[in-house]
Amino acid sequence: MKNDLTHDGRAGLPADFPTEAFTDPADAVARLSAIYESNTSFLRDAFARYRRNEAFDRHVRACYPFVRIRTEVNTNVDSRRSYGFVAGPGVFETTVTRPDLFGNYYREQLRLLAKNHHVLIEVGVSDKPIPIHFAFAEGIHLEGDLGRERLTMMRDVFDTPDLAQLDDRIVNGTYEPGSGEPHPLALFTAPRVDFSLHRLKHYTATSPTHFQNYVLYTNYQFYIDEFVKLGRELMSHADDDELRAYRSEYTSFVEPGDVITYNTNLDEQPEEGTGTVPARLPQMPAYHLKRADGSGITMVNIGVGPSNAKTITDHIAVLRPHAWVMLGHCAGLRNTQRLGDYVLAHGYVREDHVLDADLPLWVPIPALAEVQVALERAVAQVTLLEGAELKRVMRTGTVASVDNRNWELRDHREPVQRLSQSRAIALDMESATIAANGFRFRVPYGTLLCVSDKPLHGELKLPGMADQFYRAQVDQHLQIGVKAMELLRMNGLDRLHSRKLRSFAEVAFQ
Secondary structure, X not given: OOOOOOOOOOOOOOOOOOOEEEOXXXXXXXXXXXXHHHHHHHHHHHHHHHHOOOOOOOOEOOEEEEEEEEEOOOOOOOOOOOOOOOOOOEEEEEEOOOHHHHHHHHHHHHHHHHHHHOOOEEEEEEEEEOOHHHHOOOOOOHHHHOOHHHHHHHHHHEOOOOHHHOOOHHHHOOOOOOXXXXXXXXXXXXXXXXXXXXXXXXXXXXXXXXXXXXXXXXOOHHHHHHHHHHXXXXXXXXXXXXXXXXHOOOOEEEEOOOEEEEXXXXXXXXXXXXXXXOOOOOOOOEEEEEOOOOOOEEEEEOOOOHHHHHXXXXXXXXXXXXXXXXXXXXXXXXXXXXXXXXXXXXXXXXXXOOOOOOOOOOOOOOOOHHHHHHXXXXXXXXXXXXXXXXXXXXXXXXXXXXXXXXXXXXXXXXXXXXXXXXXXXXXXXXXXXXXXXXXXXXXXXXXXXXXXXXXXXXXXXXXXXXHHHHHXXXXXXXXXXXXXXXXXXXXXXXHHOOHHHOOOOOOOOO
């Protein structure tokens, strides 16, 4: 679609890209990339002139590329798969952003569609404008470059983010196409993806390009300290051949500020590390143990509370990670539990409330066998325990997540009764949120917690009461989380992505 809006004539129109059909997914993605780069470059050039105070008498607009398929009849596909096909005949379409970041992802999703449905892949320019902020991958930092008047005038000249384009109706299963409109091909529209990419940089102080496909969340800095220690250790040279081979699976370790430490075990050494250590840590700092194919491990300190847990998973979900796991502390609710015991969640009591409007409480959040098995195997391999001895240190059961950190201060009879009726064995503030958002976003999820206090039995989380536990268990718990992610990676995506997460009329893109 050619854009008929421009400014005073000197910038002209965005380049004309007529819609074309492709048989090769690689060619289709190359076309998507060409459209995206051309249109965002057009906007960046126009903004450079705006920054120089040039006059604009008309609106400047460039739009996202789209990808579309048309299916005429139902096609027999492998029913064991959880993605890569559409539910039936019709027109399916999505807008696309950042092919530099998502290129491999787009190629794989389109390859499966072409294989399963034998259809052409149409690529063109949509009618969805690219907000000027999103034309800059790392942001344009308007507040430092423009005066108040020019900032106020921006909406008259450029498109800015529109909340109507950023909602999660597709993910939540509430989106209904209008008459003649195509069905969605992906869970997220391009503006929704761009919004989250920019928020990720803000919350974590690392670029979205560093995020890996396996994500660990924690609610304590102790785990981050151990992850940083591990990441730096893996980057250091090893003389032992077996250890060096293992370390060489990872290419670099990235810390907030995009501070990069490269692996000295690799034959080809890049230039010195880049980035700048931030003056203060962000709200939810992220750390990335990277592999060349993106299948490394990212760890995020989400802090305390379900609000943080929802916020960060809302944004990381657009990166389409292969799995995420909560690794943190909890209150043990059973007298037989000891400080330092592990809890493998197989069910959740959702009293966090932050997702009530998006995912009704009557929706069950099932345990995913592939993740459960990986976590249990990881505990066994790291602790060197099995059978009855393994069950002695790890209990499987229901985890309750609440939004009131001081729930103990209420009349304890009522919450204790409900916890007992639910058969809960542990309580925290984040796990149910992360699992529920994994269910909502079709990201395989799991929870492995460590008992740090037993409030129902007089063992409270107070200074000095669990120091010995912290020293002894945190390192082991972190090792278990890393091992579980490596096991999931080795198992392969076909086994990991579950049909349990598909709705009746699921989108094709994973």
